[in-house]
Structure formats: structure tokens, C-alpha cells
Amino acid sequence: MLRAGSSRLLAFRPAPAFAAQRAAPLAPPLGACAAREFASGRSKRGIYAGKDVRSGNNVSFSHRKTRRTFKPNAQRKRLWSASLGCWLRFNVTTHALRCIDKAGGIDEYLLGTPDAKLDSISGQNAKRLVEAARASAGGQS
Numbered sequence: 001m002l003r004a005g006s007s008r009l010l011a012f013r014p015a016p017a018f019a020a021q022r023a024a025p026l027a028p029p030l031g032a033c034a035a036r037e038f039a040s041g042r043s044k045r046g047i048y049a050g051k052d053v054r055s056g057n058n059v060s061f062s063h064r065k066t067r068r069t070f071k072p073n074a075q076r077k078r079l080w081s082a083s084l085g086c087w088l089r090f091n092v093t094t095h096a097l098r099c100i101d102k103a104g105g106i107d108e109y110l111l112g113t114p115d116a117k118l119d120s121i122s123g124q125n126a127k128r129l130v131e132a133a134r135a136s137a138g139g140q141s
Contacts, residue, residue, distance in 0.1 A: 046091030079106040
């Protein structure tokens with residue numbers, strides 16, 4: 001005797017028409033991030049340099065595992081833009097701060113990082129401002 005919730009009964013039901021459409025893999029939209037498959041909203045609002053929220057386990061002395069999240073070390077910082085001549089305020093990870101120092105400043109970091117790898121709305125906006133400021137400064141001299 002089969003129960004109502006048995007998997008055998010479900011095997012005889014026809015699949016809905018939209019099931020084939022849902023199962024097909026979707027192509028990524030144009031301009032999607034090539035570096036990461038998923039980026040959280042918080043990383044898109046700041047400069048996180050590839051770091052994002054990850055998940056894992058807390059492991060106790062008795063090896064009991066409980067789920068937890070590892071959050072990036074994000075700081076609210078003002079960074080001086082020499083091209084714009086003003087401070088830019090970002091949520092930025094400590095890893096990104098090291099990358100910015102290595103590049104020689106926020107302007108060089110933004111201009112040297114492709115948009116797909118930058119993967120930040122605020123970073124891309126600042127990049128456009130720096131590009132415009134450098135283009136106008138280059139045209140005046």
C-alpha cells in the first residue's frame with residue numbers, strides 16, 4: 001500500500017509545462033560580473049576587492065558544528081582623490097585598502113581595475129568621475 005506522499009505516486013504525475021524552461025541553465029546577463037558568480041548587495045555598495053560574506057561552521061571542543069557567517073573586515077573610510085581634489089567616502093575592506101596603497105592611491109586603483117573585477121556600483125561611479133576629471137585636466141593643459 002502506498003501513502004499519499006509517496007514518491008512512487010509522484011513519478012506517475014506528468015511534469016508541468018514550465019518545468020523544462022525552469023531547468024534550462026540561464027545565460028548570465030550582459031555586463032555581469034565575470035570574476036564572481038554571486039556578489040552581495042553590501043559588496044556592491046563599497047570597494048570590497050573580491051571579499052564577501054562566506055559561510056562555514058563553528059566547531060566546538062566536542063566537534064559539534066553550528067553554522068556561522070564570516071563577514072569581511074569592512075571599514076568606513078575617506079580616501080583622497082588627487083584627480084578630483086576631494087575626499088571620497090567608501091565602505092572598504094582592509095584587503096582593498098592594501099590594494100589601493102599598492103596601486104598608488106584610489107585614482108590609480110579605480111582606473112587600473114576592470115569594471116567586472118571591481119564589481120561595485122559606488123566604485124564604478126567614482127571611476128567615471130576620475131576618468132572625467134583626468135580627461136578635462138588633460139584637455140586644458
